[in-house]
Amino acid sequence: MQKKVIKYTVALILLLVVGYNSVYIKKLSEVKAASTVGKFDAAAYAQTFWKEKLTPGLTKANNLPELLTLLKSEKENAFKNYSHALGIGNLRYFLIKGEGKITAINENDISVTLLPDSVGKDVKIATEFVYGNAVRDALGILSINDFSNTMDMNNVSAELNKKIRTEIIPPFRAQAKKGDVVAFTGAIELNQAHLRLDEIEVIPVSLKLVRD
Template sequence: MLKKGIKYTVALILLLIVGYNSVYIKKLSEVKAAAATGKFDATLYAQTFWQEKLTPGLAKANNLPELLTLLKSDKENAFKNYSHALGIGNLRYFLIKGIGKITASNENDISVTLLPDSVGQEVKLATEFVYGNAVRDALGILSINDFSNTMDMNNVSAEINKKIRTEIIPPFRAQAKKSDVVAFTGAIELNQVHLRLDEIEVIPVSLNLIQK
């Protein structure tokens, strides 16, 4: 019995030693910082969103000439049914598509006149300053609850915009020239209180030159 008691005592001591060495305390601020920086991968999230959500979702893009007509005749209806945004405020985002003829290649954008010719409105395809949340929010499938903090939300936008600047725009810009016809999809940002339809800028998601 004595030997058996000694064995149990030794086993208990070893268990306590292992348990003590395996438990340690971190400051709460360190735990939160690790969770914020270690668990969310904005690059991976943006890539998955682009491939699995945004690209298939382009089929739902609004025809830009038709949208502009609706905005002129029934602004409230257009914003209510076709715009999206994660937060509250006057800025809203639309997923759009269109075809246009290139009229000028500028330093920061490419000017395009919408087709058919009867539309005749000029819009800008952004090629330099691609920023903001337009592409992230225009599809309307993300929620604030999908993110634990605003930094993660903003980092996703930054990664999406980076992809547009580095992968979508350069090959198009290298080939595009005046009088070429381009089919494009993308997102536009509009202020529902201070609406300006003469200054439409498209953040492109796809750009395809049409053979004449």
């Protein structure tokens, strides 16, 4: 009996020693810091891309009326030379610019008739549902190899779209009214296999009222 007591006592002591040595106490700040080492910062990446790449790159934007004319007459040429996308498929993105007269301020977008008057083409500027990869891809300077996974790529798009929704659209929408003329730059998404030029929606990168 005594031997069993000694045996169990020794086993208990060994268990306590092993358990104690396997427990490590670290500060919460140290754990958080360790977990973020090497983690992709989509917000910081998007800010740098916007400031150092996208904004300077707006000088390369295609005149929207001219692009629409080319798409009608030489679709393959237009897509080949002026559209971009990180992945394969029919969805392609164009960096564009233009001017238009506001004809309606809707709940989710602003209707615009392109100028000069001879163009007579209506497009919409998105003001509510800003999503997708158009702004990220339209400039055509990013590569899939720039990212370690698709989640990082998608998060960059989300951050760019968030910036547009929170910083670009609100001050413009607060001042814009029907009859105003707006100068805009931005991106459009078109499906090469099922091209619809009567449903152009611009995701804005810059918006400026130029005259009443």
